[in-house]
Amino acid sequence: MKFVDEVRVEVHAGRGGNGCVSFRREKYVPRGGPDGGDGGKGGDVVFEATDRKQTLLDFRYKRSYRAQRGRHGQGKDKHGRSGEDLVLQVPVGTLVKDALTGEVLADLNRPGMRWTAARGGQGGRGNARFVSSTRQAPRIAEEGKEGESKDLVLELKLLADVGLVGFPNAGKSTLIAAVSAARPKIADYPFTTLVPNLGVVAYGDASPFVMADIPGLIEGAHQGAGLGIRFLRHIERTRVLVHVVDAAAVPRHDPLEPYHIIEKELLQYSKKLAHKPRLVALNKMDLVSDSRDREWLLQIYESLGHPAVAISALTRQGLDDLLKAIVEVLELTRRRAEKEDDSEPLAPLEKTPPWLVP
Missing domain, CATH: 3.40.50.300 (P-loop containing nucleotide triphosphate hydrolases)
Incomplete structure (x- = not known):
């Protein structure tokens, strides 16, 4: 197994889903109110330390990682499902640094230790959220927010006595x-x-x-x-x-x-x-x-x-x-x-x- 102790990676959290513009439409409710659901939150990118890995070799061949985006909202007040988090396992003893400044952002020195590198974007609100006393039929909804993106350096320091x-x-x-x-x-x-x-x-x-x-x-x-x-x-x-x-x-x-x-x-x-x-x-x-x-x-x-x-x-x-x-x-x-x-x-x-x- 090839030993790799330093790599540069890009991580992108998932974008939030869009809110939905929808109105209740039923046979005996000709003028139903807005029922557009919210978009789901984008997934986070998380680093997790594990003692099952001894090298950063996996990151040598793939440099860009993206979490799942949130699903869009739907009518009938159906909210979009949140995107799944992307969990990246690294060897115990891995330092996570900002690639531009060199600042140490996390020191994953214990098995099972986790650190969220990029947070997913919030889902947009559906039009049901914009109802007010003066606006009974809003036709607006929010788009989902972009997730965080970061350029990082992973640096492994072996843990030995x-x-x-x-x-x-x-x-x-x-x-x-x-x-x-x-x-x-x-x-x-x-x-x-x-x-x-x-x-x-x-x-x-x-x-x-x-x-x-x-x-x-x-x-x-x-x-x-x-x-x-x-x-x-x-x-x-x-x-x-x-x-x-x-x-x-x-x-x-x-x-x-x-x-x-x-x-x-x-x-x-x-x-x-x-x-x-x-x-x-x-x-x-x-x-x-x-x-x-x-x-x-x-x-x-x-x-x-x-x-x-x-x-x-x-x-x-x-x-x-x-x-x-x-x-x-x-x-x-x-x-x-x-x-x-x-x-x-x-x-x-x-x-x-x-x-x-x-």
Whole structure:
């Protein structure tokens, strides 16, 4: 299935039905009064979030959507039927923006959440509505009103608990494939991953969590370099970031360089990312032959103040330690959120990472 995370669409609500000009005509009522019915209301265009969709692919092939118009009124005081609403299902996590101004109009971040994008026009009044003491036989009726029309941009931001970030070919796809049922394309060249991948990870008795692997970042990504800004949006909603570092390729003169480059790109893209908890996964440790080098790298990355775990996604070494660390940090973030929302402060957390200290 092709992954599409941004599309532009036009939505048109239904026009209201026209009111009717009619007079009562019966055998013994030669001069019956007006009995023209009202037109029906036009249908609305509604967006609904569903977890059955993971992409905006359906909107790539059809860009214009129109709801049903209202039926016209009829004689004998018969009102026209209202047009049916057009319900368009989108993946959970879809933002709806005004195509001209970029203003966010709706954030459909929960299954079943609905937002009315365009309201149908009101039906016109029939001539029975215009009777007065001075006008007993009105021969006028209203036309139905036009429905709203809007030019919109749909932008999908994936909802995941954990986001994997790092350079191309750092081993993110291999990692998500090793800990979940996700099966991304894996190869030994950069930019193998061209679209985000989601995987559900289960570890021990902890609640399963969703992990997202986005295409690799390079310097200048926040300005669009590489695949750049197109996919950075998908880590904005994650609760925890995992920096995947190719331990076999770090420069000896500055082993933290890969981390700092990615960190700089994240922060220049969004200041909110600065406050997200982080872990470091030193991947491909099986290719670092000297044990002293492995210990040296681990100590350097631990000095950042984030949990750092030595792993090999290919041989599955260290994955239990990494998943245990992720589960612990997810639990800490959950308790921290409860602490902020609750008037009763929680007991101090053991081994609280520095970025969680108020």
